[in-house]
Amino acid sequence: MTAVSAQGPPPRRRPGGGVYLHVPFCASLCSYCHFPRTDRHDAASRRRVVEAVLAEFALRRDACATLRDGRRPALTCYVGGGTPSVLEPDLFVRLLQGTWGRLARSPRPEVTAEANPESFDEGRADAWREAGVGRVSLGVQSLDADVLRLLGRRCDPDRARAALRLAAARFPRVSADWILAPGCRRExxxxxxxxxxxxxxxHVSFYILELHAGTPLAADVAAGRLPRPRDAEVESLYLGACEDLERLGYRQYEISNFCLPGQRSRHNAAYWRRTPYLGLGPGAHGFAGNRRYANVADLTRYVAEVEAGRLPEARADRLGPAARRLERMFLPLRTAAGAPLRDLPANDAVLARGEAEGLWRRARGRLALTPRGRLRIDDVESLFAGLARSGPVDTPKSFGLTCGAVPGTGATGAAG
Ligand SMILES: C[S@@+](CC[C@H](N)C(=O)[O-])C[C@H]1O[C@@H](n2cnc3c(N)ncnc32)[C@H](O)[C@@H]1O
Structure with missing residues (x-):
């Protein structure tokens, strides 16, 4: 029985929430990137956007209220981009302290910031650590100069190594992003x-290169200047790399995420559990009370909206029961633990078929994708979404799923 004091039950503490801060500045643009970012900025525009993010924080006081008064302690913060290490150290600290620093935080919060090797230096590392950052996620992408060139990266492998060394010397937890790009070889x-x-x-985040319409890379592939990556080759490289990472001790806990014991990203795990989070900044996404929103990505419009005292939202959706059900199926399906079978619409014959085709396994009341199934998550999701819409169907002879690209992330910090 739960003890109730003479003053009545203690105030209800809800599970904690997260904060995502989007820094939309980069030193240069990569050929493949579709995230909200710009390479046209100066000290004045960087300061103006940071001030606008602080003003957005004030505008979202209702959403912040439960985080601020401790009813929902803030557990994790992720400063992503773009490239947060492009910010001057004092501006970075102002951004973090003027938002995250004003919330009631859990005793051992996780604070991550993304950096690019070429803009990560000792001054930034010291300022970040002082401000409470405990985890740095470096955008390495590759240690192969040819692959870096193809991706349009400015950094050379030695600079990336030096940045990794600096991060490991200053921070207890270091993550690095890698991309499976054309030119990668298993060995x-x-x-x-x-x-x-x-x-x-x-911690390693390992993404399969996605071609996004409107990027220079997609244009090069469409025009035949670069070969379109072949599914079979991508599949064998991804599966081989997953094995190699596991052999090194990195456990795969999600489609693109691998870690040594105790190094899992709590911020990302919260997204997959549908924990609320406050997204601030141009193009940032947020989620609270079954409402998902996406901020305006255009910097000028973002600043103008906030300065006029309006929420800078480009889109907001209140999720109905059907959308919530899909999220409860699909978000955990990304993880190694998988989704509870009770949340899936499939009957036993369908479940047995997917198992026979090596797409998933069932254990302890959950369905977890195999490495082959993870590569086809888009198709697996369509399959379950179709079943959820139409109810029980005759078992197909075969799902016959072909390989699709592993989906990436929006500006939510669901990376690194
Ligand atoms: C939003 S980016 C910012 C990271 C950092 N500023 C950088 O440039 O490395 C976060 C990560 O998403 C991944 N990413 C971005 N675009 C991608 C694409 N088209 N395909 C696959 N992964 C991508 C990269 O690994 C990148 O490090």
């Missing part, structure tokens, strides 16, 4: 991951 990738392990990287 070479395995050597890069082994090097990352030696340099102190405890």
């Amino acid at each position: 070479r990738l395995a050597r890069e991951f082994a090097e990352a392990r030696e340099l102190g990287v405890g």
Whole structure:
């Protein structure tokens, strides 16, 4: 029985929430990137946007209320981009302290900031640590100069190594992003991951390169200047790399995320559990009370909306029961633990078919995708979404799923 004091039950503490801060500035633009970001900025525009983010925080006082008064302690903060390390250290600290720093935080919060190797230096590392950052996520992408060139990255492999060394010397937790791009070779990738392990990287986010309409890379592929990556080759490289990472001790806990013991990203895990989070900044996404919103990505419009005292939202959706049900199926399906079988609309014959085709396994009341199934998550989701809409169907002879690209992330910090 729960003890109730003479003053009545203690105030109800809800599970904690997260905060995502989007920094939309980059030193240069990568050929593949579709995230909200710009390479046209100066000290004045950086300051103006940071001030606008602080003003947005004030505008969202209702959403912040439960985080601020401790009813929902803030558990994690993720400063993503863009490239947060482009910000001057004092501006970065102002951004963090003027938002996250004003909330009631849990005793051991997780605070992550993304950095690019070429703009991460000792001054930033010290300022970030002082301001409470405990985890740095470096956008390495590759340690192969040819692959970096193809991706339009400015950084060379030695600079990336130096940044990883600096991060590991200053922060208890270091993550690094890698991309499976054309030109990657299995042995070479395995050597890069082994090097990352030696340099102190405890967490790896490994993404399959996605071609997004409107990016220079997609245009090059469409015009035949670059070959379209072949599904079979991508599949074998991804599956091989997953094995190599596991051999090095990195456990795969989500489609694109691998970590050594104790190094899991709590911020990302919260997204997959549908925990509320406050998203602030141009193009940031947020979620609270079954409402999902996306901020205006255009910097001028974002600043103008906030300065006029309006919420800078481009879109907001209140999720109905059907949408909530889909999220409860699909978000945990991304993780190694999988989704509870009770949340899935499939009958036993459908479940047995997917198992026979090596797409998933069932254990302890959950359905978890196999590595092959993870590569086809888009198709698996369509299958379950179709079943949820139409109810029980005859069992197909075969799902015959072909390989699709692993989906990426929006500006939510569901990376690194
Ligand atoms: C929003 S980006 C910012 C990271 C950092 N500023 C950088 O440039 O490395 C976060 C991560 O998403 C991944 N990413 C971005 N665009 C991608 C794409 N088209 N396909 C796959 N992964 C992508 C990259 O690994 C990147 O590090």
